[in-house]
Amino acid sequence: MPRLRVALFVEGSLGERRRDGGDWFEELWLKVIPGALGVRRAERVVPINKKHLVALDPAIQKLRSKTSGTSVGIDELIAAELRDRPFDAAVVAWDLQPPWDPEATPCRWQETLWLYEALASNSSLPPIWQRWARDRITELRARDVPSERASVPVLQEGAVLAVCMDPMFEGLMRHEDGVRHTLGLRAKQVKNWPTGWNTAKNPKRLLQKAIVAARDVRPMPDLVRKIRGDMETAAHEWGCTFLTPTNKVLLDHARSHPIAARLRQLLLAGG
């Protein structure tokens, strides 16, 4: 049986260019993360943002004035990507909290249901994809409680597997010692170093503060000098750097993170 061609749909954006002309977003998801977490490599990765998911929210559909900001749903995006360059199955990974409201508490179960409902009813998807989504939504709706899972869904042709990166992908790198080690600041007192590594709601902000603080250290650590951007402007390059194979401390943490476990479970099952 030929190997399944899997496409990843993950939060992020293209545009962080590598010196060799490649893109850091693709580097992170097609090479670094599979290597770091020991999961299969996908054929391709497509950037999405939270709006592709919340576009499926019935509340958006009811708005009087539609805006460009409400975007198209992930189902439409998958259909368009399939027409563009076929693949056999997809994994969709989104952040829990929308970037516009770190205080929000969206229901990931509800978001998962929206995703499969949209896929099941999207007539521009090939029938096998719609059928799989219909079976999935039937199974999900039959549960008394969301956690009542009979078995792990398997990657197969037409399958779309969902993972909510609670609260966000950067959670994989929320490890103070690992971050200090990466930045070359292990034994140093660093002014404005962030606190709350175990409790802060937003791991991206923690990493951002750490990088900004490292920039003020003199002499400036080599790595910080080399990567000019921060978690706002060079998030994927930093992701690749934090999860580099030689960074054992941080890799051990990342591998034991629930997001990693879920990605492994989905990407290793079947196919």
Place this chain on the structure above:
Amino acid sequence: MKHDRADTQLWLQSLTLERFKAAFKPPVISLRPFTVVIGRNGSGKSTLLEALQWLDTTLRQDARTASNRYRGVHDLINVRSQKQPKYFRIKLTWTRGDDDRTALDYEVKVFEGSDRATPLIGAERLHFKPEGGKQQRLIQTSKEGDPKRMRPGERTLYADDPSRQRQFDDPDRLALGAASRIQSKERAGDPVGDLVEFWRRAVFLRLSPNRLAMDSPAKRKSFDPLLDEEGHMLPALLTELNKEQRGALVEEIQKVLPDITDVQVSKPRASRDEPVHYSLTEVMPYQGQKGKGRFTIPAWMLSEGTRRITAIFALLTRDPPPSLLCIEEIENGLDPWTVIHMLKALRSASDRGTQVLVTTHSPWLLDQVALDDVLQVKRVAGETKYEPFRDRDDVMRFSAGIPPGARYVNETE
């Protein structure tokens, strides 16, 4: 209220306007390290920025120059103001980094002179409250001005320090400016010094694509801002960047325009006063042996958006960067992807110590911004109101998944 701000430099926490342009007497306006101001045409977005810019120009030059764009002070004073004598007032509060306990309060009251055009500094006050310490009166008004007699306010610098105390009664210059000159000679570490540094690096932009394409002097004057409002002095700003900063600027531009490989400023040939221009180098395909080559594109041939991003990224890569960066209608001339990248760059700058204040009309842009960072301006029955987005019931009635731009265009009228 705590914000994600790691540095210890001053940031402007609040602004209070009284009788200034569209603002008659709105409540205190809270500002964040990164603030996006949205509101309908004529609601008063620019009023907020112009109040700050009026102060900035008065500090750099004088109140007459600052009022020139309004053809004098008369029109600057809110038309609802019937109180005599006519005046406007601006109050500002700064704190240091995240520390709300250290506050620097400044206030200036400006009268309309008897000729109905000349501004007259009527009163000025600067108080510093260190954490757990006694309040220091750095500027105090001993006698308020009298516009009928064209008499400015009499102000005392360092009112609590007899050894440095001085009297000041210039009609159109601020005592704050004078205090800074005394301070820099006599004592380091004074909060006034930080305040002066804050204003020295404050930048107000209403970029003009035409002016951005013109030749400019190679150097700015010492009292000029890092970049003038319309961006005419961009070549001078680019000249100030060292090799490393120029490299960082190119990298930043490449995130939007991947084929740009260099930024250059022409060298004056005849004399130092000869105007200069800037150009970008782009790698493009052509019918040559290698199939592609490097081409120098002068400012006047660049697209409107490219000129704008070059100006803003140049400011952000300068070291030290602006302390306060105010940009009117930031989205002008930028495509949706560039808008997103520009916001990332501005947020990054804000994390590194630049306070950012931008206005917009774009729901698309607003969708990329955190609810907490949005300030909405509304004009209700002639009253201009500045309200944090999150404090508005009309905005917060939507479910969590609705992005800010969609909330804005769907709120109750």
